[in-house]
Amino acid sequence: MKWTAYCHCDSCRRAASAPFVAFFGLCDEGLVWSGPVSTHASSADVERGYCDCCGSPLFYRNPVRWPNETHIPAAMLDDPSAYQPKAHVYYSERLPWIDMRDGLPKHNGTGDDGTRPLSDDEAHR
DSSP, rough: OOEEEOOHHHHHHHHHHHSSSSEEEEHHHOOOOOSEEEEEEEETTEEEEEEEETTEEEEEEOTTTTTTEEEGGGGGGSOGOOOOOOOEEGGGOOOOOOOOSSSOOOSSSTTTTTTBOOOHHHOOO
């Protein structure tokens, strides 16, 4: 696992029909799907995968920004309790009724884009 985070961006929220999405990132090498998977281009450079049988979201990929990496929603795991988010990304895009003072760093971007993480107090001023 490369990283773990909650994503609050509008695009992920809409794709998952959820107020935020808990994701983790994996290297593509060795990643194999065992069932029928379809993909669609949800925006420029972005591919989202979903299960052909039930429609559940399975992954997010942006090969331009994160080559050879797949982002997977933790809720699709057999045991999502094994997953522990370490940060919030796109926290500035969160829904106005989301107030997560959990002590995790809160990035207004992705964190790997040079944005400084905010503390709980800074993020909720």
